[in-house]
Amino acid sequence: MKWWEGIDFTSLILYLALASFGALNIYSVDEASGTRQMVWLGISIFVGLFIFLTRNKLFENLASIIYIAGVLLLIGLFPFGKEVLGQKNWYKFGPISLQPVEFAKLGTALMLASYASRPEFDLKDKKSLYTALAIIGIPAVVVLAIPDVGSLLVFGAFFIALYREGLSGWFFGVIAIFAIVFLLALYFHFSGISLYYQVFAILAIIGFYLFFNMSKISWNIVTALKILGAAVILCGLTLVTPTVNEKLPKHQRERIEVLYKGERQFRDTSGYNLLFSKTAIGSGDLFGKGYREGSVTRGRFVPEQQTDYIFCTVGEEWGFVGSSTLVILYIFYIGRLLYLAERQKNAFNRIFGYSFAGILIMHFSINLGMVMGLFPTVGIPLPYFSYGGSSLLAFSIMTFVFFKLNYSDTNSLV
Incomplete structure (x- = not known):
């Protein structure tokens, strides 16, 4: 058997395409950020190769340790975290910032998969149900206390995996x-x-x-x-x-009001980003203005556009065709992950796959809804696409962990 048999090249190519296209658009907004994102992509791929070299049951055996470490990192934000916009959700190590909630999602996905894959697990049994809810709820409560409402919503993704396992x-x-x-x-x-x-x-x-x-x-x-x-x-x-x-704090209250009253009433406060984001997307027309030719992007009208609002760059520079292509790529990629998850012979692999795909679904739908004014601004990155080393690395680790699980499952004889 050749070593590459069992690698799902379709998912791998889609991952590389999304991450590379994201770095390309980040570079259009800010050259320095785009360069750093490419460096982080290289680091992520290197880590992914290392994950492929690990033994098959490593992540299943380490699930509880990774989960506890993730929760402790979240708790550590209260005394040691750096506060940004009223939220202590970052660690700062010199020029490097780390957002531990991204890695807590990985730990929760692993721990839930480890527990729910046990033979005695049955969601009709109250003990099983309450334990599964506690696994999700413990980090979610810490995230709520930070407070990080956007990340809290993402924890709802794990119920997709539980539904697959029999949740009513x-x-x-x-x-x-x-x-x-x-x-x-x-x-x-x-x-x-x-x-x-x-x-x-x-x-x-x-x-x-x-x-x-x-x-x-x-x-x-x-x-x-x-x-x-x-x-x-x-x-x-x-x-x-x-x-x-x-x-609620004034800026959070206004973000909700923007949905009901329109962003123009808050153009100088919480509606500013959304107003120019929709302007950028709408101005792209069918085929866009061309790479690095967007007037809103080049004029830096959207603050920190390379992060949560990166999709408006796609809309302005690549137009409706480019935006639609990106959305189709995400849908196809997530659909492929769900397909692979359903094919797993090992329950741990299946539950982790559904959890991972659910996280991507939540991030993708909330971010696009936020950028287009269908959802309040909550600080949710677009997976593989928004600027951020810890976000890209965390998503890449989850990606390659599932690729490894799928590889092992495909080549197993059971």
């Missing part, structure tokens, strides 16, 4: 209902709609849900109490949402 769909339904109620409550708040109408709207949502699921519900006193409790909780959420919004 009702869990996602409950989350969806709470999200809808929260967004509606904010809309009512900003629109000045009376609290009476807000409560009526929530009760109507519950009524529609019950109407369309009437045949699936076993009616008894316990069920009635659960429905009543849910109605009280949702109405309570509606009433407290405006208070929670007012307690």
Whole structure:
């Protein structure tokens, strides 16, 4: 058997294409940052080659150690972290910065895969379910305390892996209902709609849900109490949402308001980045203005454009065709990872693959939604594409760990 048999060259080529195209666009925004990104890409590939040389069960055996190390690095941010925009989410070592939350995601994915791949694991058993939720929840709570809302949302990606392993769909339904109620409550708040109408709207949502699921519900006193409790909780959420919004820091509150009131009302504050980001994307038309020819990009109208808002560079310089091509590459790449994850004979490999693909889905969708004004600005990088050594390295490590797992699984005889 030749050594390269088992390497999924399709995924590898897509990874290199995304990372290289990202560095190219970063260079267009800032030459020094683009050069450093290429250096980090070289380091990431070197680390990836080293991962390929490790023994097959290394990451499965070290899952708990990597997980604990990731949580401790997050906790260490409180006394030793560097504060940026009210968030202590960076370590500073001279000219090098490290964002430990990216590596905590790797540790959580490994630990969840290690636990959920045990023969006795069963999500219908409360102990299994609560332990899996604790594995996700411990680093998530630390991230919330930082606070880093964007990274907190990404931890929701692990529920995709749990759903594949048997988590009931009702869990996602409950989350969806709470999200809808929260967004509606904010809309009512900003629109000045009376609290009476807000409560009526929530009760109507519950009524529609019950109407369309009437045949699936076993009616008894316990069920009635659960429905009543849910109605009280949702109405309570509606009433407290405006208070929670007012307690947020000014810049975070304005980022939410931008979605409802438009970025032009906040063009000098939280809407500035979004306004010029949409201007850049829209000005690219069909084929773009050409590489390093974007007026918004060259004029540096979007602060730190090479990081979270790098997609607007693609829109301006490469146009609708370039932007669409990039989106298709991401969709195809993530779809390929899910396909490979489903093919794994080893449960640990499968769960890690789904976790990794879920993380990419969350980053990709939130970042693009943020840049186009469909989601508040929360500081989420575009995987492989946004400038940042620790981000690129962490994503690359997860990438090559899964490539290694897939390689081992493909060449195994079991």
